[in-house]
Amino acid sequence: MTADLVSPCRGCQMSRTPCRFGADDFVALSETAARVRLACPAAFEGGPRVAHGGWTAAVFDDVLGRFLVHTGVKSVTATLTVDYLLPVPVEQPLEIHLEIAAREGRRNHLTGVLRLQGSDRDLAVARGVWVELRPGHFERHQARMAELGT
Numbered sequence: 267m268t269a270d271l272v273s274p275c276r277g278c279q280m281s282r283t284p285c286r287f288g289a290d291d292f293v294a295l296s297e298t299a300a301r302v303r304l305a306c307p308a309a310f311e312g313g314p315r316v317a318h319g320g321w322t323a324a325v326f327d328d329v330l331g332r333f334l335v336h337t338g339v340k341s342v343t344a345t346l347t348v349d350y351l352l353p354v355p356v357e358q359p360l361e362i363h364l365e366i367a368a369r370e371g372r373r374n375h376l377t378g379v380l381r382l383q384g385s386d387r388d389l390a391v392a393r394g395v396w397v398e399l400r401p402g403h404f405e406r407h408q409a410r411m412a413e414l415g416t
């Protein structure tokens with residue numbers, strides 16, 4: 267696999283909008299590693315000029331899942347842990363380095379590290395498990411919803 271652009275999530279593809287988390291500049295570097303250049307939009311400010319922690323968790327969930335799908339593994343997030351190490355500034359150039367650390371059957375262990383571009387100081391670190399979907403995952407979900415009458 268060469269350095270190629272990773273597709274947006276389904277919601278952004280359907281609405282034909284740029285990534286709402288700001289993660290459009292997203293390239294796969296190998297079968298197991300990728301890099302995202304992004305900035306936290308001001309709309310996700312949690313404290314003064316500081317990103318909301320929910321943005322940080324959401325962007326990790328988004329880019330780690332998108333990368334795994336990019337490698338051909340249809341999967342969903344089963345667990346996601348974020349260590350918030352330093353405040354993340356809004357509207358500043360940031361970078362995420364992500365990696366598929368291990369695969370065990372249907373379980374895929376991924377990690378991500380968020381830094382300011384050009385800095386080697388970690389601002390936040392994510393670790394999680396993505397489970398490869400069994401056929402009929404979304405159909406079973408729709409059937410469960412139908413049983414509930416929704």
Ligand SMILES: CCCCCCCCCCCCCC(=O)SCCNC(=O)CCNC(=O)[C@H](O)C(C)(C)COP(=O)(O)OP(=O)(O)OC[C@H]1O[C@@H](n2cnc3c(N)ncnc32)[C@H](O)[C@@H]1OP(=O)(O)O
Pocket residue numbers: 273274275276279327328329331332335341342343344345370371372373395397398399400
């Ligand atoms: C149109 C355009 C489309 C574009 C798309 C672009 C992509 C964008 C992507 C965007 C990204 C957005 C991302 C999102 O927002 S994904 C949305 C958020 N996540 C979900 O909705 C997931 C909800 N959970 C489930 O559906 C089920 O629980 C899953 C599917 C996860 C497992 O239920 P299932 O019945 O299938 O599995 P199983 O019970 O047979 O277990 C199978 C294996 O998994 C292991 N396991 C299970 N749970 C956990 C756990 N918590 N920790 C550790 N391990 C766990 C389990 O031990 C077993 O391992 P092993 O014994 O085999 O070794």
